[in-house]
Structure formats: structure tokens, C-alpha cells
Amino acid sequence: MKAFTQHTGIAAPMDRANVDTDMIIPKQFLKSIKRTGFGKNLFDELRYLDEGQPDQECTGRPLNPEFPLNFARYKGASVLLTRKNFGCGSSREHAPWALEDFGFRSVIAPSFAEIFYNNCFKNGILPITLSEEVVEQLFQEMYAHEGYALAIDLEAQTVTTPGGDVFAFDIDEFRKHCLLNGLDDIGLTLEHADAIKAYETRRRKKAPWLFDAVRG
């Protein structure tokens, strides 16, 4: 997994609450059996004026001129600024895959849906929770200044604005550790294989039916 330590990038708006995973990446694109290539269909129904199809070349599709990610000023944005409960809905990891493939390294919101939040960490994306007031301030500053870039420091757990305001954020220690070092958590868990086996032995004695095989 890609590590995340520090990142400075242009912020772009997704200025609404409850952005759901169907909006982030509509279902027809989930038919892919790959992990990559979802970026061109990020926010597909908002970004383009036509209905997108899987495996379609997107360069000739009509862009929605009112959708901020299509504005020249947000070109190359890598920090998404949004409102509360971002990523609600399905468990599709295609949502962070699409954000990452588009170029986003961090999403800042007052709150996130849990499964989406968790999925971000598996893909080198840092979801940052800041208060509604702070997020509102960032929105206002971003709208007022073209090229508005935020500096994120995971080690220090801070977001710094171009004006020098520093906002601290919370993050689980384990997730921070994995993201800072780009660690494969399957490998980490397998270091505890003995503990898993010991648990199975204990549990099997008490509840043997839990270990009955699924048969064909």
C-alpha cells in the first residue's frame, strides 16, 4: 500500500452532505474485476452530461460545466473538501479506488460513513475529520482563493491553510502507523497466526458447530 506522510495539494469542493458511494462511483462501473481505472468515472453522473458505460473512453463525453471538478481552477486537485457523512451507502471499495485513481490523497469532512472511512486507509487515502465550523472556514477560503492548497502532515496530525491556520485532527494509532509506513495489514495479522490458531482451538471446544464445513 502507498504510504502517506505529508501532502500539500489543491483543495476542490464537493459541497454537499451525505455524498453516497453510488454518487462517488455508479454501479455500472463496479462490474470491473480490476482495482484500477476508476478515476475517469469518479462522480460520473455529476461530472458528465450523458450516462456513462463501463469500458467507455471518456475523453469525448460532454462535461457538466457546472460541476466544480470540471473547473480549470481545480485542475490537479488532490484534497477533496466535503460535508458531513461522506461515503454513506454501500461498502464498495471502488469508491476510494476511484478517488485515488483520480488523484485525491485526502478527503476532509465533518464526518464520514464508517465502511468508506475504513476503506480509505487500505488505499493510501487519508480521511480527515474536522469540525463543521473549520470545514466551513476551509470552504470559504477555498472559494475566495484560486489555487488554495492545504498542507497535511499525518505524523503531526495537522492541516495547515495557506494563511497559516493549523488545525489538529484525531486518528487511530494503528491506522496512522499503517498509513505512515504503507504497511500491508494482512502481513501484520499473519504475524499473529499462533494467537489465531490458539483462539480456534479454545473456541472449537466450546462451540464446535461454528467450525462445521460449508458443504457443496
Added chain:
Amino acid sequence: MGINGLASSNGVSNDNEEQKMSARTLYDKLWDAHLVQQRDDGSALIYIDRHIIHEVTSPQAFEGLRLAGRKPWRVDSILATPDHNVPTSALERASGVQGIQDPVSLIQVQTLDDNCDEFGIVEYKINDHRQGIVHVIGPESGASLPGMTIVCGDSHTATNGALGALAHGIGTSEVEHVMATQCLVAKKMKNMLVKVEGVLGEGVTSKDVILAIIGKIGTAGGTGYAIEFGGQVFRDMSMEGRMTVCNMAIEAGARAGMVAVDQTTIDYVKGRPYAPKGEDWDKAVEAWRDLVSDEGADFDKVIELHADDILPQVSWGTSPEMVVPVHASVPDPDQESDPVKREGMKRALDYMGLKAGQPMTAINLDRVFIGSCTNSRIEDIRAAAAVAKGRKVASSIKQAMVVPGSGQVKAQAEKEGLHLILLEAGFEWREPGCSMCLAMNADKLGAGEHCASTSNRNFEGRQGYGGRTHLVSPAMAAAAAIAGHFVDVRELTATAA
């Protein structure tokens, strides 16, 4: 507050404090029983008993295993079935996977077959009589049991919590993690009790209960919590009804929803193909009896509703929290004080093509969908058939489809002759799958079409590009199909067929 609504932390003696410490919620018990390792940083390693997989969220996980040269830790803990992409027309289903007309869907279903064959995973393939929606076949086959931890790369996995299990959705990286290690790295959630006392009125169903709960607490109301549904309404509810409720815990923001084990649970599980047998059955039942929250167990949050206040519900907007009783009108954004919420309401009305103040019963419908992991079980089909019996789908309805949740549900419904009632009334009777709930197959709404749907999400574009979804119960959906618009099912059934 404890499960009985007693204050537990203010002015209590040390004795009571000790009692509180030992009194555990159902979620606490399930968590404790699966704890492999608690770490200092607050994370934990949790053992997973059952892993159910489908074609959409598993291919990249298998690819990850292959790339790392890993094998599933306990291959016989996994059950697979294709559900999201499968066609539901009998004709298209007749020639199995190769008959799927959408070439991209075909590849995805074929990939699941290939992966399961390669790794030795049991799969109910497309035309197996046991195939169906993952969250229907888990409980139905007994692969999902009380006391288990159950995961699937699908957010509606919480459905299985109805059995008194800890069940939740996971992402694809975690699908790979569970396959490789039989564990998840997790952090304990907080406990929430949603308590509904009283007796539901005629025509008010489990779907109306969960929609009313989401309307009250909002789509982020349960974020960070495991919800236990308690109170007389859930005690009186069938297992199918409890599954409908737990299914939509995620629409309230909670990854896991659950109902305590009682005789209804045990009667449901008994005799299912993967249920324990003989001596193991007796031992299991004894263990399952303890899968209830202890008297005085502490919940971080308690939400209370009363059955008398719950009426048949219809959603008007593009989030499951945008829901009102059928006799209400479309809400007015200008009455909303929160600016972000107000903008959301305006956008929803615009997308839905509705006006504030318009009666919900005045919304004309184009299609009706009865199905999905929320409402495709035998009880749901029975409820739809009871309304449809002797009536006809309105001529203004382009399509009214009933999609059973599994081959087993379909067979049972046909045994009871329910399909004949539905066909006679003008409904289509389909093959099992997720179908129009998320429109990954050919079943979808056209742009601008309004649909009465028994599914779980009314997000923009969810049921088809530009489609407009209204979430309702199976009885309300059937009634809407007959009337051509929303109608209180109680009024429809009060008139002679």
C-alpha cells in the same frame, strides 16, 4: 440508560456499579466471544466465523491472494453466490452464465465461478436452486447462525444480525484480509438500543418501522454504533421482519444491527441445511439462549419510538432519511433551518421532480419493484400477493416486478401458488437476484421514472440513470401498483377486491 430504560449512572451505589460492569449487551457478548487479541492502541483482532462472498466485491480480493501467494485460512467457512449481476428473466437465465447478455456482467460472474473453483470454495452457482441474494441465502441455509461473526463485502450484511449475530459489511481489502487470516482488525463500536414498544397497527410492517427509525435518527444517526433493536415490536416480529429491520441498520449509519435470540430465532434456525444437528444442536441452543443483553446492561445511546406513532411510510427524497407517512405531503425546504440540509432537500426535490406541499398520494408511478435483500423473503411475497389477490395492476404502470430473494423463496412461493396470484394481477414473476435494487443487471428505471420500491436506497441514479426511487414496504408497493400512485394499503384492502 439500561435496556429497561432505568437510569444506571447517576447516584448509584458501588454495588450497582459492579453489577453494571458485569452486565453486558448482546453486542458486548458477541465481541468478547470473538476477541483474538486486544491491542494497546485500541484496535483488536476479531475472529470471523462466516464469510459470504459475491461477484462484485471479491475479484480484486482473489487477485490479491494470488499475487501474494496466499490461500484462504479456512476455506470451508466461505459461501459464495452470484447475485448483483445475474439476469432475472427466465429466458436469459436458461443458459446459465454463458447466457448473460451483458458481456461485462458475464465476465464478473464467470470470474466468481473460476475463483471459487480454483480455491475450492462452495458456490451456489447461477442456476443452482439455492442461489440467491447473499443476505437471503445466509440465514435461509443456516450458514448464518446465532452467535456468529458474519462478514461479506456488502453493506447489507447487517441483515444477518437478526439471528443474534454480529454481522457487517466490509470492503474488498478486508474480504482479502478475512480470507487470508480469518480475522478482521477492528475497533469496538459503541452500543445503541433502539427500542420500540407497543403493537404495530394493521398494515404497518417491519419496513415501516425501520424507515420511521431512519427518519427519526437520520442516515448518520447510528455512525459508530452497533444497534440492538429491542422492545415488544421486535419480540413480536417474525425472523423475516427482523431481517428487514437489521438490513437497513446501515441506512441509519450503523454497520451492524441485531436482535436478541428468543424462541422465534431458535425455531427459525432448526432444521436448516447448515444448522447444527443432534447433540451439537442442544449445546448450541443452550449457548444461544444467552445471546441477549443482560438486565441493566449499559447502552451509550437509547432511542425510543412507540408502535402507535408508526404509520405506513414512503420516502420522498434521495436519502433514506427523507421519509414521511403516506398521508403526509412532500416537506418544504424553506421550513428547514440548517442550510446544508435545506440545500440537500432542494436538490432532492429537483432530482425527484416533486414540489413542496404535494400530497405523497398524488405522485404517479411508472414502475414497481418488489424484491432486494430488504424485502424478498417469503413473508414479503405473501404480503404482496395478499394485496394483489383479485386486483389488477393499474394500466398506467409500465412494469411491476416481483423478484424473489432466492431459489428457495421462489420455490416456496410457487408451492403456495403466490406466483399465480401475482401473475394474474399483472405482476412479473422473476428469477432470484438483486435486480432493480441497484440495477447492475438489465432491470432498471428510465430517466425521470418514479418507482415504488421495496429496496433500501433511494440515492440519485441508484435504480437507473435519472430514476426516482420511493422506498416502501411490500404491501405498500403492491397497493401502489394497483392504484397507480401511492395509497394507504389499509384503505385499499378495506375495500372489497
